[in-house]
């Protein structure tokens with residue numbers, strides 16, 4: 001009986017205490033008030049050493065801090081919810097007092113010259129959802145305490161000087177939608193715990209010094225759209241479950257040390273691909289013909305690898321293709337018809353770049369190159385085993401800026417019609433068996449800055465029109 005009475009009393013006390021707390025301090029969290037917010041903002045101002053647009057001159061007592069430039073408050077509590085000082089050429093460090101702005105949901109300090117570390121106190125901002133610090137000079141390590149901000153959705157710390165490892169604790173950001181740590185100096189492995197970020201749609205880690213293999217666990221990221229790990233030092237094979245994340249739009253792993261073959265069904269398991277970028281690795285084996293089923297593909301770049309075999313004949317199904325770079329591989333047989341796949345590419349009316357150089361393509365240079373997209377800017381078929389002549393129809397490619405046909409076995413003469421490619425800036429034909437005269441129409445290419453013709457078997461004199 002007594003104990004029951006006691007517990008009732010304490011319950012009553014508990015209710016009263018909390019009710020009064022709620023009544024007395026409607027706008028505070030753990031004793032922080034609007035006054036703490038003001039002090040924190042002034043402390044932040046205090047550490048800015050250059051403010052060329054004089055943003056902080058408005059941060060004075062003549063107006064309420066909720067009206068200071070870059071500050072947004074919640075209507076109800078008059079507490080700071082957004083701090084937005086983006087692109088103001090501010091120089092300085094970030095005060096640890098920022099951790100006292102306990103109602104803060106969004107921090108946007110991107111595109112300034114902040115230096116020093118990102119204060120660990122940020123971890124106290126349990127309402128924080130959006131942290132945008134890209135393009136500054138923050139240094140030190142990733143603020144591990146940020147993982148205490150359980151509601152965080154977007155973290156963009158791209159383009160800073162952060163170093164050290166990516167903390168394992170990042171895997172506990174259960175609501176994280178976008179993580180961009182690109183263009184820093186992060187080292188070590190990608191933590192397998194990132195595979196726990198089940199809502200993650202954007203994972204951008206390119207241009208760091210990450211090494212080791214890509215964790216198998218990342219294959220669990222079933223909502224991933226952007227997967228960008230290019231320009232690191234990652235090695236090993238791409239874990240096969242990653243090829244099963246059907247939501248992926250951008251798959252960019254260029255400039256690493258990755259190897260292995262591509263799965264045959266790639267274009268079927270990644271049907272939404274827009275960019276597939278694997279250049280500068282050690283992949284080998286065939287290019288899967290199923291890529292032509294990824295009908296939204298715009299960029300396909302697998303240059304500088306060891307791919308071999310023939311190029312699929314149906315890439316022309318990719319009507320949105322703008323960029324096809326397969327330079328520096330072992331594609332082709334050095335024999336006839338290696339370039340017959342070009343016929344189908346004439347369906348790609350937005351094609352702007354076609355780079356087939358440094359491969360084993362043999363046979364004739366097909367006339368169909370004359371029917372490629374008129375939007376083509378760059379055509380490279382150099383350093384292969386091609387014979388035949390330069391088709392007269394090349395004049396159709398009126399937007400061509402770079403034409404590289406050098407180091408093949410082409411014969412015949414340079415067509416007079418080439419002068420119609422009036423936007424040409426670079427023309428490489430050297431090291432073929434081309435004969436005849438240099439056409440005077442070359443003088444019509446007023447933007448030409450590189451003309452490389454020899455060695456060939458060209459005769460006659462250098463046309464006067466070249467002076468143009």
Ligand SMILES: *[C@@H]1O[C@H](CO)[C@@H](O)[C@H](O)[C@H]1NC(C)=O
Nearest residue numbers: 027033034035038064065078
């Ligand atoms: C802070 O809040 C208190 C109580 O709500 C109010 O009296 C005071 O004017 C506020 N101060 C500022 C600077 O907003």
Ligand SMILES: *[C@@H]1O[C@H](CO)[C@@H](O)[C@H](O)[C@H]1NC(C)=O
Nearest residue numbers: 056057058059060061062063
């Ligand atoms: C204080 O801020 C107001 C509003 O921006 C500005 O007009 C005023 O010049 C500022 N006062 C000082 C002393 O900088």
Ligand SMILES: *[C@@H]1O[C@H](CO)[C@@H](O)[C@H](O)[C@H]1NC(C)=O
Nearest residue numbers: 070082084085086087106108
């Ligand atoms: C931050 O402010 C800039 C300019 O004042 C504005 O363009 C930008 O949209 C703002 N960002 C956010 C997240 O409110």
Ligand SMILES: *[C@@H]1O[C@H](CO)[C@@H](O)[C@H](O)[C@H]1NC(C)=O
Nearest residue numbers: 036039096097098099100121
């Ligand atoms: C706010 O933050 C600073 C530094 O992190 C701390 O020294 C200070 O006591 C905090 N609290 C208040 C109420 O300003």
Ligand SMILES: *[C@@H]1O[C@H](CO)[C@@H](O)[C@H](O)[C@H]1NC(C)=O
Nearest residue numbers: 119120121122123124145148
């Ligand atoms: C960082 O988090 C740890 C562990 O939660 C805590 O002990 C420490 O006080 C936090 N640091 C700051 C500056 O808030």
Ligand SMILES: *[C@@H]1O[C@H](CO)[C@@H](O)[C@H](O)[C@H]1NC(C)=O
Nearest residue numbers: 134135156158159178180202
């Ligand atoms: C992060 O900022 C960079 C600009 O530096 C931008 O290109 C990138 O798209 C942003 N990342 C996300 C996830 O929004």
Ligand SMILES: *[C@@H]1O[C@H](CO)[C@@H](O)[C@H](O)[C@H]1NC(C)=O
Nearest residue numbers: 171172192193194195196217
């Ligand atoms: C997160 O991932 C790691 C490694 O994959 C695993 O060991 C751990 O149990 C996971 N944690 C949670 C909370 O799911």
Ligand SMILES: *[C@@H]1O[C@H](CO)[C@@H](O)[C@H](O)[C@H]1NC(C)=O
Nearest residue numbers: 187188189210211212213235
């Ligand atoms: C990764 O780099 C670190 C140094 O940053 C090195 O100690 C480690 O051996 C490397 N690991 C692999 C797998 O290359």
Ligand SMILES: *[C@@H]1O[C@H](CO)[C@@H](O)[C@H](O)[C@H]1NC(C)=O
Nearest residue numbers: 209211212232233234235257
């Ligand atoms: C990349 O890793 C390899 C070993 O896997 C190492 O030899 C090389 O130095 C590393 N490169 C960079 C730029 O760290």
Ligand SMILES: *[C@@H]1O[C@H](CO)[C@@H](O)[C@H](O)[C@H]1NC(C)=O
Nearest residue numbers: 219239240241242243244269
């Ligand atoms: C990919 O998904 C298919 C169908 O859901 C499944 O049969 C296959 O085992 C998966 N492959 C991998 C490597 O996870």
Ligand SMILES: *[C@@H]1O[C@H](CO)[C@@H](O)[C@H](O)[C@H]1NC(C)=O
Nearest residue numbers: 268289290292293294314317
């Ligand atoms: C994939 O594309 C080929 C033609 O390139 C077509 O025959 C096949 O039906 C397509 N497969 C699917 C599943 O769409």
